Amino acid sequence: MPTHVIVPLIVACALFMQNLDSTSLATSLPAIAESFGEPALRLHMAITAYMLALAAFLPMSGWVADRYGARNIFRLAIFVFTMSSISCGLAANFDQLIAARICQGIGGAMMVPVGRLILVRSVPKSELVAAMALMGVPSLVGPIIGPLLGGVITTYSNWRWIFWINVPVGILGFILVSKFIENIREENVKPFDWIGFGLSAFGLAATVFGMDTAFTKDRPDAIGLGLLFSGIVALAIYVPYSRRVSNPIMDLSLMRIRTFRASVTGGSTFRIGVGAMPFLLPLLMQEGFGYSPAQSGVITFVSAAGSLGMRTVARRILRAYGFKRVLIWNAFIASAFMAACASFRADTPQVVMMAIIFFGGVFRSLEFTSLNAIAFADVERAEMSHAMSFSQMAQRLSLTIGVAMSALILHRVAGDVSPIPVRAFEWAFLIIGIVSATSVFSFFSLAPDAGAVLSGRKIERPEPR
Secondary structure, three states, rough: OOOHHHHHHHHHHHHHHHHHHHHHHHHHHHHHHHHHOHHHHHHHHHHHHHHHHHHHHHHHHHHHHHOHHHHHHHHHHHHHHHHHHHHHHHEEEEHHHHHHHHHHHHHHHHHHHHHHHHHHOOOOOHHHOOOOOOOHHHHHHHHHHHHHHHHHHHHHHHOOHHHHHOHHHHHHHHHHHHHHOOOOOOOOOOOOOOHHHHHHHHHHHHHHHHHHHHOOOOOOHHHHHHHHHHHHHHHHEEEEHHHHHOOOOOOHHHHOOOOHHHHHHHHHHHHHHHHHHHHHHHHHHHOHHHHHHOHHHHHHHHHHHHHHHOOOHHHHHHHOHHHHHHHHHHHEEEEEHHHHHOOOOOOOOOHHHHHHHHHHHHHHHHHHHHHHHHOOOOOOHHHHHHHHHHEEEEEEEHHHHHHHHHHHHHHHHHHHOOOOOOOHHHHHHHHHHHHHHHHHHHHOOOOOOOHHHHHHOOOOOOOOO
């Protein structure tokens, strides 16, 4: 197979494992909460703890890949993720599950961005959109079967199997990486920025965790507020610090690149809503409507099925309309489908709910493909590892904020009532839809021909007089 085919398929093994794990878990949260004797809403920590570990350690991934070789780090990350999955399956209580999820997040922080780094360094730019779409097809099988598999396992067996099924996929990925992936590394690697890593990791984790805990009680939580304030201060200190060092862990100078800046800022805002959807939908089906996990999985899996169909035609759409136009109009459409979930009721026909969820997945997939590709349209090869780490960190952080924000909305509307009333979900879906729609403001600054080298779109320019 040519490089632009075999590399994305191998990287997709890692994406498949991660996506299968996360989507299966979301469907099973109420059952896990019941087995541990915890409120269902508290189990959102199983998602945010993983995402926080991802966001905190993602900035390190580019440097370790350059220093020790992308193949070596990719294999190690798959191993850590697989072993942590086993630990999640063996967890005896809520605290052990959260600790194992943090370890899983550290493995994922190295696994997915390094895999994408291998892709963008191995594939010519002219083939990058096609390669990313190809990489996304197998990895989307995870989200498609994840809700179904998680629902069936939880309903008819034990939720612990959700984590143990990662083991054979991890073994397969380890073998394929060892056999087919080149150990790409940089010749001259600058010293690691330990101070910057400490400031950014603590700042990101403390800020998000503080947001997640400070306002989930009737009165603001002092510890949560302290973490939130400390995290913001750490991030504020990092900004001037990063300008004084030669090799910052997060290179903020990349934001000078217009296409990269639009992808990070607009993409982060859009993904706040996207991160909330896999958490809110299964919870609504099970807590609000009384569905079993299997019934919930049957309804929600169509979102990923819609995404799969869009991946195959994304390049043609971008070639016809260009990145700027697609990013703006598609963000509005995708956000509208998020907000439309506020109309779901217990007596809403399932076919109607599935249609809204399906088309929402279609348009979200087009936005993802466009954002992921245009981020690297104008990035030089020497900056690619920093750009990949920065981009992935921003993505995971925004998804984490989405889960934390939706959990906060549910708590503020419903309090500690169990089961959670449907009206709380109405507010959550409406708010995250509005937040995601505001991402369009970041795309207005793009040039009409932005990303043309990736999409193959020809821009007609007036002849000079």
